[in-house]
Amino acid sequence: MPVVVVTDSSSRLPESVTEHYGIRQVPLHVTIEDKDYREGVDYIPEDVVSTPGVTTSGANPSELTEYFESALEASEGAGVVAVHMSRKLSGTWSSARLAAEKFSGQVRIVDSRSVGLAVGFTAIGAAQAAANGADRDRVYESAIRQAATVxxxxxxxxxxxxxxxxxxxxxxxxxxxxxxxxxxxxxxxxxxxxxxxxxxxxxxxxxxxxxxxxxxxxxxxxxxxxxxxxxxxxxxxxxxxxxxxxxxxxxxxxxxxxxxxxxxxxxxxxxxxxxxxxxxxxxxxx
CATH class of the missing domain: 3.30.1180.10 (Hypothetical Protein Tm841; Chain: A;domain 3)
Incomplete structure (x- = not known):
């Protein structure tokens, strides 16, 4: 099986694309009046972007660990490359690094240095390399190159x-x-x-x-x-x-x-x- 690519919901990739490449998107969180919603999973009020007091947060280490475990199992040992939004804009990358420590180098973490579709394109670049038979390290390198040039x-x-x-x-x-x-x-x-x-x-x-x-x-x-x-x-x-x-x-x-x-x-x-x-x-x- 090929290397599995994980990203977060900031990548904004449509389901048809993630399904084709087997990319897994970890949901980020938005809090409205003390109620937590998971992007892409829970129904979120349509007026959220105009609602005062809304806060957002990244994926936590526990959530990421679950996704990494599932992705690693699906890869049948080939490994996981996780592409996340810029560490300077979110704590998700740091949480991913903590979660990855549990997997003895089988999960590599990429700082996309961006957000939105730039994250998505970086994840696609990694997934295309994986689909072409690249191993974990070469998939990681493909993602790093894409992140540096998008x-x-x-x-x-x-x-x-x-x-x-x-x-x-x-x-x-x-x-x-x-x-x-x-x-x-x-x-x-x-x-x-x-x-x-x-x-x-x-x-x-x-x-x-x-x-x-x-x-x-x-x-x-x-x-x-x-x-x-x-x-x-x-x-x-x-x-x-x-x-x-x-x-x-x-x-x-x-x-x-x-x-x-x-x-x-x-x-x-x-x-x-x-x-x-x-x-x-x-x-x-x-």
Missing amino acids: DSLLCVQQLDNLRQSGRISAAGRLFGSALSIKPILHMVDGTLQLKERHRTFSKALDKMVDAAVESAGGRAVTVGVQHCETPDVAAEVLATLRNRLRMVTSELTVDLGPILGSHVGPGSVGIVIASHLDPIEGLEES
Whole structure:
């Protein structure tokens, strides 16, 4: 059996893709009025991203141990590679490291240094290597390479959620009190940093597309568009990217979901560019 890949629900991978590659997603948690919900498992109120006082948390060592045990059994000894969101944004990676200590090197942990579909694309890269017969160490190396090269950008419609979340780097001070500012954020070494800021959201979207095209550099790329409650805008962004990129090997559009959405707020739209993936299998036709 091939190496089994584990990730967390921040990866935003659709079920059809995780089923095809055998990727296992550990749920993250959101707490609303002292009630805990597991992302992707429990029903979570639709208005969570606009609800004040919502808190989120990563997977704990006990949960991760259960997933690792099950994945290792399914691999029939080939091993497990776990790809998680940036250690600078969540405690899940640290919990995974603690859980992995119980498995005598059979479980290797990857810090994706990102969040959202960038985590998902890294997990897919690992799973594709596993499907091609790579052993645990080579699957781990494939994930590390993917994590180092994937590019993730995000336009935020309003700043309240981002400010309250505390997930923005020191560059966030540049926002000041100008609520009309529409920032473009960029994942840099595991943290969200300010790339540009614009007066209108449409201008920010245009500049984000420009940055994504520049990142692709004329190569064949996998494109992800992620959004928070704005599917129509996401579709427009993807259509523009199709017209401007030289070659798109696969494309995927996903909602950011309750965990990530509660941090970046309604209206946010992001682009993820990956250049080392085979065409993604298991995608459902839209």
